[in-house]
Amino acid sequence: MIRVRDSLSRKLTIMNLMVSGVALVLASLAFFAYDLITFRNNLRTSTSIQAQIIGENSISPLIFNDPDSAQKTLSALHTSPHIVYGAIYTANGTFFAGYWRQDQPKHPYALPAQALGSQESSRFAKGQFEHTHAIYFQGKLVGIVYIRSDLSALHDRLRSYGIILILILSASLLAALAVSRVSQRRVSQPILRLAETAQQVSREKDFNLRAPEAGDSDEVGALVQSFNEMLLEIQKRDSELQEREQQFRTLADSIPQMAWMAEPSGDLFWYNHRWFEYTGTTPEQMKGWGWQTVQDPERLPQVLAQWRISLATGEPFQMVFPLRAGDGSYRDFLTLALPVRDARGEIVRWFGTNTDITEQRRAEEALRRTEKLAATGRLAASIAHEINNPLEAVTNLVYLAKKQPHNLEKFLQLAEHELDRIAQITRNTLGFYRDSASSAAVDVSEVLQEVARLYERKLQFKRVTLAPEYGSDLTILAYPGELRQIFANLIANAIEALPDRGCLRIRASKTRSWRNGPQPGVRVTFLDNGSGIPPEIRKRIFEPFFTTKKDVGTGLGLWLTANLVEKHKGLLSIRSSIRPERTWTAVSVFLPFQPPEQ
Amino acid sequence: MLLAAADAQISKPEEFQVKAAYLYNFGKFISWPGSKSGTSFPICVLGRDPFGSALDTTIAGDSIDDKKLVVKRISSTHEADDCRILFVSSSEATALKEILLSVQKLPVATVSDIPGFVNQGGMIEFVLRENRVKFKVNLAAARQSGLALSSQLLKVAVEVRDTQGKQE
Numbered sequence: 001m002i003r004v005r006d007s008l009s010r011k012l013t014i015m016n017l018m019v020s021g022v023a024l025v026l027a028s029l030a031f032f033a034y035d036l037i038t039f040r041n042n043l044r045t046s047t048s049i050q051a052q053i054i055g056e057n058s059i060s061p062l063i064f065n066d067p068d069s070a071q072k073t074l075s076a077l078h079t080s081p082h083i084v085y086g087a088i089y090t091a092n093g094t095f096f097a098g099y100w101r102q103d104q105p106k107h108p109y110a111l112p113a114q115a116l117g118s119q120e121s122s123r124f125a126k127g128q129f130e131h132t133h134a135i136y137f138q139g140k141l142v143g144i145v146y147i148r149s150d151l152s153a154l155h156d157r158l159r160s161y162g163i164i165l166i167l168i169l170s171a172s173l174l175a176a177l178a179v180s181r182v183s184q185r186r187v188s189q190p191i192l193r194l195a196e197t198a199q200q201v202s203r204e205k206d207f208n209l210r211a212p213e214a215g216d217s218d219e220v221g222a223l224v225q226s227f228n229e230m231l232l233e234i235q236k237r238d239s240e241l242q243e244r245e246q247q248f249r250t251l252a253d254s255i256p257q258m259a260w261m262a263e264p265s266g267d268l269f270w271y272n273h274r275w276f277e278y279t280g281t282t283p284e285q286m287k288g289w290g291w292q293t294v295q296d297p298e299r300l301p302q303v304l305a306q307w308r309i310s311l312a313t314g315e316p317f318q319m320v321f322p323l324r325a326g327d328g329s330y331r332d333f334l335t336l337a338l339p340v341r342d343a344r345g346e347i348v349r350w351f352g353t354n355t356d357i358t359e360q361r362r363a364e365e366a367l368r369r370t371e372k373l374a375a376t377g378r379l380a381a382s383i384a385h386e387i388n389n390p391l392e393a394v395t396n397l398v399y400l401a402k403k404q405p406h407n408l409e410k411f412l413q414l415a416e417h418e419l420d421r422i423a424q425i426t427r428n429t430l431g432f433y434r435d436s437a438s439s440a441a442v443d444v445s446e447v448l449q450e451v452a453r454l455y456e457r458k459l460q461f462k463r464v465t466l467a468p469e470y471g472s473d474l475t476i477l478a479y480p481g482e483l484r485q486i487f488a489n490l491i492a493n494a495i496e497a498l499p500d501r502g503c504l505r506i507r508a509s510k511t512r513s514w515r516n517g518p519q520p521g522v523r524v525t526f527l528d529n530g531s532g533i534p535p536e537i538r539k540r541i542f543e544p545f546f547t548t549k550k551d552v553g554t555g556l557g558l559w560l561t562a563n564l565v566e567k568h569k570g571l572l573s574i575r576s577s578i579r580p581e582r583t584w585t586a587v588s589v590f591l592p593f594q595p596p597e598q
Numbered sequence: 599m600l601l602a603a604a605d606a607q608i609s610k611p612e613e614f615q616v617k618a619a620y621l622y623n624f625g626k627f628i629s630w631p632g633s634k635s636g637t638s639f640p641i642c643v644l645g646r647d648p649f650g651s652a653l654d655t656t657i658a659g660d661s662i663d664d665k666k667l668v669v670k671r672i673s674s675t676h677e678a679d680d681c682r683i684l685f686v687s688s689s690e691a692t693a694l695k696e697i698l699l700s701v702q703k704l705p706v707a708t709v710s711d712i713p714g715f716v717n718q719g720g721m722i723e724f725v726l727r728e729n730r731v732k733f734k735v736n737l738a739a740a741r742q743s744g745l746a747l748s749s750q751l752l753k754v755a756v757e758v759r760d761t762q763g764k765q766e
Contacts, residue, residue: 060750063623065616065730069754138626 008195009188016180017173024172028165035161039154043082043129044122050080051120051133051145058088058135062096062143070097077147084128085109085148091141115144127151190220194227207235255353258333260291262350266311275354280326294324307337314339314347323354331358367544371560375485387425389457390418425454442480444508444522444591445470451487452506455495463501471509474522476593482564483591489561490526490587497530497585504528513590515571521592532583533576541574565589611650616731617724618653621683621709624722625662627748628683628740630705636680639665642672642706644697645687675700686710686720694718705744709733716759721745725756732756 054073061070070088077086077099087098087108093116095108114121115132122131133145190212197211210231211224252259252272261270267288276282279294295303299321310317317337322330337352397415401408452459452466459466494504505527513519533541540546544559565572568591576585621641639662641653657667670681675697678684684706686697691712698719701708708721715723716736721743723734734757740747752758 057750057753060627060748060754063626064620064733064751064754066732066754 008191009184012184012188013177013180016184017176020176021169021173024169028169032158032161032165035157036154039157040124043149043151043154044131046080047083047122047129047131047147047149048120048133050077050083050086051131051147054086054088054147055133055135055143055145058097058145059137059142062088062090062135063137067097071099073097074099080149082151082153083147083149085146087146088135089115089144089146091143093144096143109146109148111144111146115146124151187220190224194220194224198227201231207231207238256356258354260352260354262337262352264311264339264347264349266307266350278325279323296322296324296330310337310339311350317350317352320357331356332361333357364544368560368563371557375489375557375560383425383454387422390421390425393418394422439477439479441475442478442483444474444476444483444524447480447483448487448506448508448524451484451491454488455491458495459504462495462498464495464498465501465503467503467505469505469507469509473510474508476522476591478568478591482567486561486564486589487524489557490589493557494526494528494530494585494587498528499530502529511590513571513592519592521570521590523588523590525586525588527584527586529584532578532585533574534578538574538576542572565591568592611652613726613731614649615652615656617711618649618656620724620731620733621653621685622656622660622667624683624707624709624751625667627751628707629746629748630682631744637665638668639663640668640670640681641683641685642670642678642681643685643687644672644675644678644690646689647671648687678704678706681706683707683709686712686715688712694720702743707740707743707745716757721747727756735759 054077057073058070061067061073074086074088074097077083078101081101083099084101084104085099088096089111090096093111098106098108100106112121112123112130112132114123115134118132119134120132122129124130127150129149129151131147131149133147134141135143135145194211197209201207201209210228213221213224213228249272253274255272256274258275258278259272260268260275262268268286268291269288271283271286275286279286281290281294285293292300292304303319303321306319307317309315316339317335320332320334323333324330333354334357335352335354337350339347340349340351342348394415397411397418401411401415404411448468448470452468491504491506498504506524507527508522508524511521511523513521513523537548541558542562546559562572570589570591572590573588574585575588577583625639625641641657643649643653647653653669657669660667670677672678672681678701681704684701686694686708688711690697694710694712694715695718698708702719708715709724710720710722711724712720713723713725716734716739719736719739721736721740723736725732725734733755735747735752735755736759737747737752738760
């Protein structure tokens, strides 16, 4: 809170008083000085006139030697109380007649030296004013008038001026104080009220308050208005913010996921309702790091470690882990958390969601099983098909052996050969489903040859040319059964797509993938010159239940293939061209040498 | 040079020296009618001259209204026509009445130290007061002769008469 230490109104008052005080003192001093000069000039002028009059009236007394008459003339000086001495001297400077103010000793003063030989002289000396005036009659000097005046009048005047000045000054300052009290109210009052309101607003955080309008259209009025507009704006934003907050909470509570927010330090400070509904906890229990209590204790260290990494690096958090429900059961949740950053890029909070993926996982599992069954069915059909041919041949050979006993040896040999083939097929088929549980070193080219052999008849039937190009040292660590399933699916798809007399190239080679850093592995590419896949289909081709062969397919083949490739940490990609006359499709599978431990 | 010391005992020669100066100075405070012309300013002494050389010395080289001052010693009022100031010596005291009568119509300022001069129709009469030379003035007599006496002069006179004939 801001405290007002020195009131604005006090400042204004002091300023007003200082201004008027200084102005008054300066004016008085100027007046003083002017009066002093005027007084001296007046004294000089009036004394000069008096001396002239006395001089004029002293001519005949001087000429006819009548000091009494001269003294009578001089006695008129008593009307000027500041004149202490007035005298007439003869032309040679001898005292002739004199006048003394009553308080003065009656002795003649010597004529000042400058009086002789000058028409008129005057000077201020020793607090007195001296004036001499030469009396001429018909061109001849007949005498000199000498007047001395004290400056008590001046002093009196100065004293009374001083008193008047003090009186005026105090009266004026009092008046100025009163006027300023009233007038500054017009300036300071709105500001004071504004300051008061501002303090109240900052103290009570109540943005409904308004500073009283000053009514003036000056800067203060504008300030008050702007301040009120700002308050209104803040209020508006406040309510907008509240509305948004409300919207956000409504949204957060309406989504099926659980949602939460955390401080940059990792303390969780908010959860949506669903969290409490699911976990059966209270907000108090969940404060800060309370969420650990609903974790699976076995997975908790892993979760904590990854959460701390995200907090430290600002990397989005993504992890699947189980959370305990209110009834004690666990369900799997995909947890995603993103940092929310401010304008400077600093993380201000984390926003996270937990999505229940238990059902999804179950559904996926079911799908996988379904497709496995379908694939088994398809395989059973193709095996039956494969076996049927040699069986027919054996049946025929047995029949021929009966009919032509002389060729028995030859027929039996042929039948044996056919039976070998059947045995071979049976072995392969058994291998298909036997060894999926654990990974083993598998030669990719061998698996490919085995699978291709399964489709030999289909290829012959469609008169498709198979062009294999297998490199050497293609042994990887993998689940052989799943590898067979991957290749079988891809070859079956290619054969489906190929026209009569088409060509299927299968290329397998050692390579490196750069997707996640350099990684050695094997790439197998199935290139057919079939009809190609349009882009809109290519986009959805890995979705479950997506199929273009509604009657025969489940739409799970490629989805499962992608699943299996992913299990091997491999990559599956499809490129295709549908340019007329140059249609082709290339399905590429990358499998790393070292599959993950799982 | 024109003034005597205020309190000094005045002697006869000194007294006439002062009177000579006064005679000369009277000329400065009196105005004559326009008919009075001439290029000089004669101060006449009727009868026995009591001044000796004092009057001549006083006026020597001086002039009033650009008119040269001259001393004219006369024995009869017949010679007084062009006089500006006429000093009647005490030697003429017995014939004073006739003298004044004969110059009554002339624009001449009459001065004398004969006691009672102003009472008998003279204009200015020298008197001694406290050992000082002072004078009395008969304003009416001056007016009758067409002369004007300056107020300055009247101010320093010990007595100013403004009536014809006897003293009040």
